[in-house]
Amino acid sequence: MTQAVRHDAMRARNLALVLGAVGARGSVTRAALAEMTGLTKTTVSKLVGDLIEGGLVVETGTVRDGERGRPGVEIRISGQHVAALGLEINVDYLAACVVDLARTVRLRRSTQAVDNRAASPVDVIARLGDLAASVVDEAVEKGLRVVGGVLAVPGPVDMTSGVVHNAPNLGWRDVPLASLLRFPFPVGVENEANLAALGELWFGSGLPDFLHVSGEIGIGAGLVVRGRLFRGAHGFAGELGHVVVSPDGPQCRCGGRGCLEQYAGQDALQTAARGAAAPVRPATGTRPATTSGDAPAVSPREGTDAPAGAPGTLLPAQQGVSWLLSRLREGDPDARAACERAAWALGVALSSAVNLVDPDAIVLGGIYAPLFPWIGHMVADTLKARLGQMRGAVPPVVVSRLGAEAAALGAAGQVIEQVMADPAALLQH
Amino acid sequence: MTQAVRHDAMRARNLALVLGAVGARGSVTRAALAEMTGLTKTTVSKLVGDLIEGGLVVETGTVRDGERGRPGVEIRISGQHVAALGLEINVDYLAACVVDLARTVRLRRSTQAVDNRAASPVDVIARLGDLAASVVDEAVEKGLRVVGGVLAVPGPVDMTSGVVHNAPNLGWRDVPLASLLRFPFPVGVENEANLAALGELWFGSGLPDFLHVSGEIGIGAGLVVRGRLFRGAHGFAGELGHVVVSPDGPQCRCGGRGCLEQYAGQDALQTAARGAAAPVRPATGTRPATTSGDAPAVSPREGTDAPAGAPGTLLPAQQGVSWLLSRLREGDPDARAACERAAWALGVALSSAVNLVDPDAIVLGGIYAPLFPWIGHMVADTLKARLGQMRGAVPPVVVSRLGAEAAALGAAGQVIEQVMADPAALLQH
Numbered sequence: 006m007t008q009a010v011r012h013d014a015m016r017a018r019n020l021a022l023v024l025g026a027v028g029a030r031g032s033v034t035r036a037a038l039a040e041m042t043g044l045t046k047t048t049v050s051k052l053v054g055d056l057i058e059g060g061l062v063v064e065t066g067t068v069r070d071g072e073r074g075r076p077g078v079e080i081r082i083s084g085q086h087v088a089a090l091g092l093e094i095n096v097d098y099l100a101a102c103v104v105d106l107a108r109t110v111r112l113r114r115s116t117q118a119v120d121n122r123a124a125s126p127v128d129v130i131a132r133l134g135d136l137a138a139s140v141v142d143e144a145v146e147k148g149l150r151v152v153g154g155v156l157a158v159p160g161p162v163d164m165t166s167g168v169v170h171n172a173p174n175l176g177w178r179d180v181p182l183a184s185l186l187r188f189p190f191p192v193g194v195e196n197e198a199n200l201a202a203l204g205e206l207w208f209g210s211g212l213p214d215f216l217h218v219s220g221e222i223g224i225g226a227g228l229v230v231r232g233r234l235f236r237g238a239h240g241f242a243g244e245l246g247h248v249v250v251s252p253d254g255p256q257c258r259c260g261g262r263g264c265l266e267q268y269a270g271q272d273a274l275q276t277a278a279r280g281a282a283a284p285v286r287p288a289t290g291t292r293p294a295t296t297s298g299d300a301p302a303v304s305p306r307e308g309t310d311a312p313a314g315a316p317g318t319l320l321p322a323q324q325g326v327s328w329l330l331s332r333l334r335e336g337d338p339d340a341r342a343a344c345e346r347a348a349w350a351l352g353v354a355l356s357s358a359v360n361l362v363d364p365d366a367i368v369l370g371g372i373y374a375p376l377f378p379w380i381g382h383m384v385a386d387t388l389k390a391r392l393g394q395m396r397g398a399v400p401p402v403v404v405s406r407l408g409a410e411a412a413a414l415g416a417a418g419q420v421i422e423q424v425m426a427d428p429a430a431l432l433q434h
Numbered sequence: 435m436t437q438a439v440r441h442d443a444m445r446a447r448n449l450a451l452v453l454g455a456v457g458a459r460g461s462v463t464r465a466a467l468a469e470m471t472g473l474t475k476t477t478v479s480k481l482v483g484d485l486i487e488g489g490l491v492v493e494t495g496t497v498r499d500g501e502r503g504r505p506g507v508e509i510r511i512s513g514q515h516v517a518a519l520g521l522e523i524n525v526d527y528l529a530a531c532v533v534d535l536a537r538t539v540r541l542r543r544s545t546q547a548v549d550n551r552a553a554s555p556v557d558v559i560a561r562l563g564d565l566a567a568s569v570v571d572e573a574v575e576k577g578l579r580v581v582g583g584v585l586a587v588p589g590p591v592d593m594t595s596g597v598v599h600n601a602p603n604l605g606w607r608d609v610p611l612a613s614l615l616r617f618p619f620p621v622g623v624e625n626e627a628n629l630a631a632l633g634e635l636w637f638g639s640g641l642p643d644f645l646h647v648s649g650e651i652g653i654g655a656g657l658v659v660r661g662r663l664f665r666g667a668h669g670f671a672g673e674l675g676h677v678v679v680s681p682d683g684p685q686c687r688c689g690g691r692g693c694l695e696q697y698a699g700q701d702a703l704q705t706a707a708r709g710a711a712a713p714v715r716p717a718t719g720t721r722p723a724t725t726s727g728d729a730p731a732v733s734p735r736e737g738t739d740a741p742a743g744a745p746g747t748l749l750p751a752q753q754g755v756s757w758l759l760s761r762l763r764e765g766d767p768d769a770r771a772a773c774e775r776a777a778w779a780l781g782v783a784l785s786s787a788v789n790l791v792d793p794d795a796i797v798l799g800g801i802y803a804p805l806f807p808w809i810g811h812m813v814a815d816t817l818k819a820r821l822g823q824m825r826g827a828v829p830p831v832v833v834s835r836l837g838a839e840a841a842a843l844g845a846a847g848q849v850i851e852q853v854m855a856d857p858a859a860l861l862q863h
Contacts, residue, residue, distance in 0.1 A: 161824075171824055214667040226790070230667065237792025238643040238659065244789035247824065252680055252782045260823030261785065353681045356690065357786050360673035361655070363666025394689030395590075395600055395676065 016052075017429035019044060023052045024061060024428045027080050032065055034077035053080055059432040060086030060150070061106060061424070082107045087424060087431065088144055090154030090190075091417030093197060094133055096121055096174050096222035097271075100410070101136045103144045103151065104417035106424060108207065111147060112140045113410065126180045134187065152424065152431060154192040155416035157200040158182065159223050161241040167194045173258040174223040174270075195419070197412045198243050199234055202227020204415030205368055206234075209407050214365035216358060217405065218245060218351070219412065220373035222271045228362055235362070246270060248354040268350030271326065271372055277343035278329050326372045333379050341379065348380035352387020359392055359400060370405030377404040445481075446858035448473060452481045453490060453857045456509050461494055463506035482509055488861040489515030489579070490535060490853070511536045516853060516860065517573055519583030519619075520846030521566060522626060523558055525550055525603045525651035526700075529839070530565045532573045532580065533846035535853060537636065540576060541569045542839065555609045563616065581853065581860060583621040584845035586629040587611065588652050590670045596623045602687040603652040603699075624848070626841045627672050628663055631656020633844030634797055635663075638836050643794035645787060646834065647674060647780070648841065649802040651700045657791055664791070675699060677783040697779030700755065700801050706772035707758055755801045762808050770808065777809035781816020788821055788829055799834030806833040 019042070026041045027033055033041070039049045056062040063083040084107030093100040100115040114136060121129045133156075141151050160172025167183020186192045202217035206229050213232045219225045224246030228235040236242055246266035247259050254263020255273075267273050332340035355367060369377055369384070385402040392399045405411060424431060448471070455470045456462055462470070468478045485491040492512040513536030522529040529544040543565060550558045562585075570580050589601025596612020615621045631646035635658050642661045648654045653675030657664040665671055675695035676688050683692020684702075696702050761769035784796060798806055798813070814831040821828045834840060853860060 170826060173824065235664070235791075238794035239792055241825065242790060242792040244792075244824070247789045247820075248786040249678065249782050249820075250681060259821075261820040353678050354786075357677040357783075358790055360676045361671060361787055361790050362664075363668055363671040363673075365667035391676075391678075391688075391690040395602065395673070396670065397599060 013429075017427065019048065020052055020056065020428045020432070021426060023049060024056060024082075024425055027056075027062055028082055028425055032079040032081040034079055036077060038080070055432055056080075056428065059428070061428055061431070084109050085148060086150055088149040088151050089417040089420030089424070090137060090141065090144075090151050090188075090192070091157075091200075091413040091415070091420075092133060092137060092154055092192070093157040093200075093413040093416065094121060094129060094175075095157075095159050095197065095409075095412075098409070099129075099133050099136050100413040101133075101140045102410070102413045102417055103140055103149065104414065104421060105149060106421060108418070108421060110208070110414065110417075111149065112143055113413075114140050115409075115413075122174070122176055126175075126177055126182070127185065129175075130182070130185050137188070151190060153190050153420040154188060155200065155419045156182070156186065156192055156194045157197040157412035157416045158194060159197045159221060159225070161244070162194050162196050164195065164240050169194070174221075193419070195416070196225065196240070196243075197221070198225020198245075199227045199236065199240075200413075200415035200419065201225070201370055201407075201411035202229050202243075202415065203234055203418055204407055204411035204413070205229075205370060205405055206232065206415075207418040207421075208414045209405055209411065210368060210403065212366055212368070215368050216355075216362065216364035216366070216400075217368045217370055217411070218355075218373060220269065220271065220369065220371035220376075221409070224266050224270055224371075226358065228364060245354060245358060248357055250350045250353050265350055265354040269347035269354075274343050274347050274372075275329055277346060278332060278337070278340040280339040326375060330375055333376075344376060344379040345383055348383035349387055351380065352384045352391070355384065355402075356388055356391035359388065359396075364400055366400050367402045368405050369402060370407060370411050371409055374405045374408035442858075446856065448477065449481055449485065449857045449861070450855060452478060453485060453511075453854055456485075456491055457511055457854055461508040461510040463508055465506060467509070484861055485509075485857065488857070490857055490860070513538050514577060515579055517578040517580050518846040518849030518853070519566060519570060519573075519580050519617075519621070520586075520629075520842040520844070520849075521562060521583055521621070522586040522629075522842040522845065523550060523562060523604075524586075524588050524626065524838075524841075527838070528558075528562050528565050529842040530562075530569045531839070531842045531846055532569055532578065533843065533850060534578060535850060537847070537850060539637070539843065539846075540578065541572055542842075543569050544838075544842075551603070551605055555604075555606055555611070556614065558604075559611070559614050566617070580619060582619050582849040583617060584629065584848045585611070585615065585621055585623045586626040586841035586845045587623060588626045588650060588654070590673070591623050591625050593624065593669050598623070603650075622848070624845070625654065625669070625672075626650070627654020627674075628656045628665065628669075629842075629844035629848065630654070630799055630836075630840035631658050631672075631844065632663055632847055633836055633840035633842070634658075634799060634834055635661065635844075636847040636850075637843045638834055638840065639797060639832065641795055641797070644797050645784075645791065645793035645795075645829075646797045646799055646840070647784075647802060649698065649700065649798065649800035649805075650838070653695050653699055653800075655787065657793060674783060674787060677786055679779045679782050694779055694783040698776035698783075703772050703776050703801075704758055706775060707761060707766070707769040709768040755804060759804055762805075773805060773808040774812055777812035778816055780809065781813045781820070784813065784831075785817055785820035788817065788825075793829055795829050796831045797834050798831060799836060799840050800838055803834045803837030 022042050026038055035049050039046045060083055062080050065079040065081055084105040087106040088103050091102045098115050103112040104110050144151055158169055159174055160169050162169055169177055169180045169182050171178050182194050198219045201219040205217045215229055217227045226243040226245035247264045250265050250268055251263035255267040256262055257264040257267050389399050451471050455467055464478050468475045489512055491509050494508040494510055513534040516535040517532050520531045526549055527544050532541040533539050573580055587598055588603055589598050591598055598606055598609045598611050600607050611623050627648045630648040634646045644658055646656045655672040655674035676693045678692055679694050679697055680692035684696040685691055686693040686696050818828050
């Protein structure tokens with residue numbers, strides 16, 4: 006019995022070793038796999054056979070002359086069978102995607118006109134279930150087998166229980182999300198900003214060290230250091246939206262005042278763009294003449310929250326970032342000024358973040374991706390003004406190519422990582 | 435030749451394995467070491483012999499009945515031979531300490547009445563050299579052999595070149611510190627706040643996860659996660675002193691405005707305590723009636739830097755924190771109000787830090803250790819007001835038992851770690 010357990014553990018370890026080597030090389034012969042892993046050719050052949058049977062790898066069919074004078078069939082990760090489901094609940098949309106084991110995005114779906122703040126968690130999860138079922142059905146039609154999923158949510162998640170203790174922008178408190186999900190495969194839950202950073206790592210720029218900023222109604226960040234996500238002591242790191250921009254600024258839903266979210270979150274941006282908020286910085290809506298860090302002529306006025314229920318405080322999603330983008334393209338001065346204010350506040354909060362965590366680059370994602378042409382320069386200028394004297398090189402500010410899709414992609418990518426780390430869990434004995 | 439190189443590498447690895455096992459257990463027999471390391475008893479005996487000869491371990495002399503019926507002499511780390519030098523250059527003091535391999539602090543020395551801002555790097559290093567020579571001489575008299583040192587400096591250090599690019603509080607720019615040091619053993623250079631955090635880890639509270647705050651003229655922080663220091667992408671993480679408290683606040687030496695250092699650094703504190711600065715928060719110097727995060731009646735007034743050369747801007751060290759402490763004990767309202775303002779600002783900056791890096795505890799060190807009775811509560815209250823609604827548990831704010839000694843101890847501790855990781859480097863073949 007102990008012998009059998011040991012054999013199973015060793016087989017599991019070796020399957021992961023071989024699958025990892027295939028993933029690292031792209032395509033590789035059995036002989037090369039034996040060299041890479043230190044296993045015998047016989048063992049490698051047996052393991053590759055199991056992985057082929059399980060649909061995790063496939064022979065390329067390309068027969069080349071091997072180095073030792075005999076033809077070698079190459080093995081690569083199969084994109085035809087095993088797949089992962091990425092899900093996201095955000096404040097004003099739901100998203101789902103399916104990624105195959107070769108990391109190709111096969112399906113993407115998102116709802117547009119929803120406001121999840123007006124719905125109960127049970128209703129939101131029911132709608133998410135419908136969306137997920139439709140993409141899983143489509144995936145099955147493509148011959149894919151969805152083996153697991155991860156759900157991104159806009160708030161800190163207790164990773165062991167799957168409980169969302171507080172997602173203030175959804176109005177959720179102590180929602181036992183993991184236990185409400187009904188899927189025929191395991192589905193984990195994690196913070197949206199963490200997953201968006203992983204999405205950027207696996208499907209985006211390819212940078213190994215960066216701080217990824219997820220601009221949504223709330224603002225989260227994910228720090229990737231040498232290809233790994235930094236989670237902090239309890240997994241709650243990266244709450245950039247509640248970094249202090251101005252300590253006596255507008256009241257925030259988190260209980261603090263003057264948090265970044267109150268200047269640069271999607272709601273704050275749109276309220277300002279409708280002319281309903283404080284005069285922006287600078288008041289004329291033009292770029293400031295100086296970015297040296299001197300006191301500005303006009304600062305964001307503080308404590309000017311629109312009263313609850315006032316026009317513009319709860320925007321329908323169809324009036325979301327696309328409404329703002331069309332205003333910006335028209336040259337609307339309120340919209341431009343709102344973006345300047347948000348970009349300045351982002352620069353201030355990110356200067357604190359750079360001082361604390363020293364990232365190699367800053368990637369602006371979520372709504373900041375489409376807004377980048379209007380905010381990127383000012384974020385970079387504010388950072389340079391605040392950091393330039395201390396640091397020889399201020400981290401570059403770049404745009405995410407994934408935008409709002411990053412979190413769902415990172416969620417699916419996390420399932421792929423799990424399969425790669427433990428393929429034995431998927432295979433029959 | 436290759437065989438010899440391989441043998442040396444294996445011996446080096448095994449020496450570290452055995453020394454590490456002794457360090458982990460405290461005291462342990464050769465038989466137990468063989469079991470712990472998987473090495474044969476003959477190999478262990480040979481390695482232990484080498485370690486004894488090199489003075490790294492010692493037989494306890496305590497002979498106990500071994501488990502297998504024969505007496506077993508126990509081995510432990512020797513505190514009698516190998517020792518490490520910890521050094522610190524700070525703005526208003528120099529410090530040196532010697533720690534033996536058993537992690538006992540054997541010597542501590544610091545200068546009191548210096549102002550290193552008024553001196554050239556070469557002069558400061560000459561004085562440091564004198565201080566170091568005196569403690570090394572004393573260590574030699576105690577039979578210790580100082581095998582290496584690390585120097586803590588208050589600014590970011592390029593770890594590969596040993597160049598301090600910018601220590602604004604010392605007025606140093608691009609000082610090639612490592613190449614200016616003259617010691618008969620290797621001496622590394624690292625950032626003071628990083629080393630203070632490691633000092634706290636190795637010689638302080640014993641917590642494995644915390645953010646350590648080094649309050650000096652400048653304010654640095656070191657984040658320890660699961661017993662390891664987080665350094666960021668370039669080793670410049672933890673610049674808490676330049677986290678934004680108020681974006682249009684007083685001009686900071688770093689080029690930014692309203693950085694924490696301008697509210698809670700030692701100079702800012704003392705200037706405020708002399709009544710030379712802005713009215714503090716709250717203006718009466720009493721604790722605010724509410725800590726709920728509501729707008730205060732009076733905020734710190736901003737942009738009120740004392741002009742250069744004005745009384746109180748450059749305090750002689752003898753008037754340093756001891757002067758402030760005596761004022762506080764007398765109940766001086768300006769001194770108390772200055773501490774309230776500093777504590778509030780620390781709370782604001784730390785709330786940003788907690789949101790970004792999610793530490794398990796906050797340890798206040800440096801000058802904040804003696805000031806803790808006057809600032810600890812307000813730091814904790816401000817954190818709770820800003821974080822309490824989002825996070826179930828706000829990290830506790832505790833006082834460092836090491837205070838200003840933490841950095842020099844961490845510096846010596848880093849040499850000890852190096853010896854433990856590679857004892858072969860010290861031993862003759």
